[in-house]
Amino acid sequence: DVKVTQSSRYLVKRTGEKVFLECVQDMDHENMFWYRQDPGLGLRLIYFSYDVKMKEKGDIPEGYSVSREKKERFSLILESASTNQTSMYLCASIGGREKLFFGSGTQLSVL
Amino acid sequence: AQTVTQSQPEMSVQEAETVTLSCTYDTSENNYYLFWYKQPPSRQMILVIRQEAYKQQNATENRFSVNFQKAAKSFSLKISDSQLGDTAMYFCAFMKTKAAGNKLTFGGGTRVLVKP
Numbered sequence: 001d002v003k004v005t006q007s008s009r010y011l012v013k014r015t016g017e018k019v020f021l022e023c024v025q026d027m028d029h030e031n032m033f034w035y036r037q038d039p040g041l042g043l044r045l046i047y048f049s050y051d052v053k054m055k056e057k058g059d060i061p062e063g064y065s066v067s068r069e070k071k072e073r074f075s076l077i078l079e080s081a082s083t084n085q086t087s088m089y090l091c092a093s094i095g096g097r098e099k100l101f102f103g104s105g106t107q108l109s110v111l
Numbered sequence: 112a113q114t115v116t117q118s119q120p121e122m123s124v125q126e127a128e129t130v131t132l133s134c135t136y137d138t139s140e141n142n143y144y145l146f147w148y149k150q151p152p153s154r155q156m157i158l159v160i161r162q163e164a165y166k167q168q169n170a171t172e173n174r175f176s177v178n179f180q181k182a183a184k185s186f187s188l189k190i191s192d193s194q195l196g197d198t199a200m201y202f203c204a205f206m207k208t209k210a211a212g213n214k215l216t217f218g219g220g221t222r223v224l225v226k227p
Contacts, residue, residue, distance in 0.1 A: 031213050040120065040192055043217040058114075058214065090156065094213045098144050098206055102156035 003027075006091050006103035013110050016109075019078040022051040023104050024089030029101075034066065037088040037105070046089075049074055081110045113138045113205050117218035124193045125226050129177075130165045132188045132221045134203030140164075141197040145179065146215065152201040159201070162186065193225045 007022035025032065031050050032070060035043040036094075045058030047066040055066050067075045074093075078085055093104040114137045124130035135143070147159040155211045162179050169177050174194075178187045190197055203218040 031118060035217075040219050042115075042117075042219040043204075043215075045214055047215075048214050088154070092156075098161070098213055099158055100146075100148075100156075100215060105154045 004091055004093055004101050004103040006089075006106050006108050009104065011106055011108045013078075013081050015082060015110060017078075017081050017110075019110075021076040021078075021089055021091075021108070023074045023076070023103055024072050025074075025093040025101070026072065027093065027101070028071065029093035029095055030071070031094045032068065033092045033094075033100075034064075034074065034076045035090045035092065036060065037090055039077065043090060046076065056107070083110050086110045090111050095105060112184070115203055115205050115216050115218035116195070117201075117203055117221050119221045120174060120219070120220045123164070123224040123226055124190075126193055126195060128193055129189060129191045130193055130223060132190075132201055132203075132223070134186045134188070134218055136184050136186065136205050136218075138205065138207075139143060140207050142208045144208065145177075145186045146206070147175070147177070147186075147205040147206060148202045148217075149197075149199045150202065150220075151196075156174075156202075161190065179214070190223070195225050198225045199223060200218045 004025045033048045034046045049068040051053045065077045089106045092100045143164045145162045149157045160172045174191045200220045204215040
C-alpha cells in the first residue's frame with residue numbers, strides 16, 4: 001500500500017515562527033501536493049511539485065514556500081506564521097489512474 | 112480556472128436509506144476526470160469513485176454510484192443502503208487530463224451524517 005506520511009498530526013506555533021511541515025511518500029511518485037482544508041472552503045491547493053526541485057504555485061501560495069530536494073519528500077514552509085494560517089494541511093502524491101494518495105493531515109494552530 | 116460547487120453543506124440520512132449529494136463544476140475543457148472523496152473523522156481521505164468525462168456510462172462502486180451529466184456539468188453521488196460508517200465529509204473534485212502536475216480542484220464539501 002502507498003504511504004504518504006506527514007510528520008506531525010497536531011502542531012501549535014506562535015505568530016512569527018518559521019514552521020516546517022514535512023511529507024514523505026514511499027511509492028516513487030513524481031507529483032506531490034500541499035493542500036489547505038478549511039470548513040466550507042474544501043481543499044485549496046497551495047503548491048505542487050512535479051519533479052525534484054521543480055515547484056509551481058497553486059491557488060493560494062501567499063505566505064508559503066516549498067522545498068523538494070528529494071523525490072520522496074515535499075516540505076511546506078511558513079516563513080513567518082500568522083493566525084490566519086491556522087488550518088488543516090494535507091499532503092498528497094499521485095499515482096497511476098490519476099489516483100491521489102493523501103497523508104492523514106496536520107492540524108496547525110498559530111497562536 | 113475550474114470551479115467545483117457543492118451546494119449542500121450538510122445532509123443526514125437514516126441507516127439503510129439512500130442519499131444523493133450534488134456537485135456542479137465549471138470548465139471549458141472537454142476531457143477531464145471527476146472524483147468523489149470521503150473523509151471520515153480519522154481525517155484520512157479515501158477515493159470513493161472516479162469518472163472519466165469521455166465515458167458516457169456512469170461509474171459505480173458497490174453502494175456508491177454517480178449521475179454524470181456532462182452537458183449540465185453535474186456530477187452527483189448516490190449512496191444506497193447507507194451505513195453508519197458512511198458518516199463523513201464528502202468532496203467532489205475535478206482534474207484536467209494531461210495537466211501539468213495532475214492537480215485536483217475540490218468543492219467545499221458536504222457533511223453526511225448517517226443516523227441509526
